[in-house]
Amino acid sequence: MPAITDKSRHLDDWFVSDIQFNLLYPPSMQALARMHWTPLAVIKSAAEFLATRDGSRILDIGSGVGKFCLSASYYQPNALFAGVEQRNNLVGHAVAARSTLGLRNVSFVAANFTQLDFSHYDHFYFYNSFFENLGDADRIDDSIQYSSSLYHYYSNYLRRELGKMPAGTRIVTYCSWQDEIPPSYELVQTDLDGLLKYNVKTRD
Numbered sequence: 001m002p003a004i005t006d007k008s009r010h011l012d013d014w015f016v017s018d019i020q021f022n023l024l025y026p027p028s029m030q031a032l033a034r035m036h037w038t039p040l041a042v043i044k045s046a047a048e049f050l051a052t053r054d055g056s057r058i059l060d061i062g063s064g065v066g067k068f069c070l071s072a073s074y075y076q077p078n079a080l081f082a083g084v085e086q087r088n089n090l091v092g093h094a095v096a097a098r099s100t101l102g103l104r105n106v107s108f109v110a111a112n113f114t115q116l117d118f119s120h121y122d123h124f125y126f127y128n129s130f131f132e133n134l135g136d137a138d139r140i141d142d143s144i145q146y147s148s149s150l151y152h153y154y155s156n157y158l159r160r161e162l163g164k165m166p167a168g169t170r171i172v173t174y175c176s177w178q179d180e181i182p183p184s185y186e187l188v189q190t191d192l193d194g195l196l197k198y199n200v201k202t203r204d
């Protein structure tokens with residue numbers, strides 16, 4: 001089914017189910033949803049954990065077509081969500097979906113996450129974005145170079161940046177081995193048989 005771009009549709013109707021939400025995107029992106037875009041139930045719970053106060057700034061590291069940021073900004077309208085994504089075409093789909101939904105507390109940047117200043121954010125979300133670099137990964141496309149050394153480079157880079165954040169910083173990971181979480185973070189809760197992990201930095 002083609003993407004629905006009807007702005008007169010009531011906002012709540014998009015969030016009735018994952019199937020409804022995914023209709024924001026063209027068929028090629030809908031086909032990637034099961035494997036690559038976070039389910040709404042996970043987003044709702046993660047967003048609630050991450051939005052610790054009004055105006056919390058939350059970054060999705062590897063935001064794809066924007067499903068996490070768009071849905072989280074709907075569930076937590078008083079927090080600010082940003083997505084960074086290395087594939088320009090996916091950012092284009094995210095921006096188009098934001099326009100259809102009319103959400104204002106969400107933004108997207110087309111970049112490698114290593115180009116961002118982490119101090120501009122309070123908390124983070126991470127859906128195992130670097131996994132595509134490993135040999136047996138189910139990949140989005142062939143538009144970029146993959147390598148296991150990139151997996152390690154990105155995981156180490158992210159671990160270092162998270163380590164510099166102040167105590168109280170939160171990160172939710174989904175389907176991750178937590179290679180990127182420094183020992184200064186405490187795993188405070190898990191859900192979905194350990195697929196969903198809630199971490200808080202407990203010391204500087």
Ligand SMILES: C[S@@+](CC[C@H](N)C(=O)[O-])C[C@H]1O[C@@H](n2cnc3c(N)ncnc32)[C@H](O)[C@@H]1O
Nearest residue numbers: 037038062063064067068085086112113127129
């Ligand atoms: C599994 S998808 C998750 C998408 C989104 N966070 C969600 O939960 O719906 C991971 C995304 O991370 C992006 N990604 C991987 N490495 C990245 C990097 N170094 N910088 C920016 N984006 C990256 C991929 O292009 C992909 O779109």
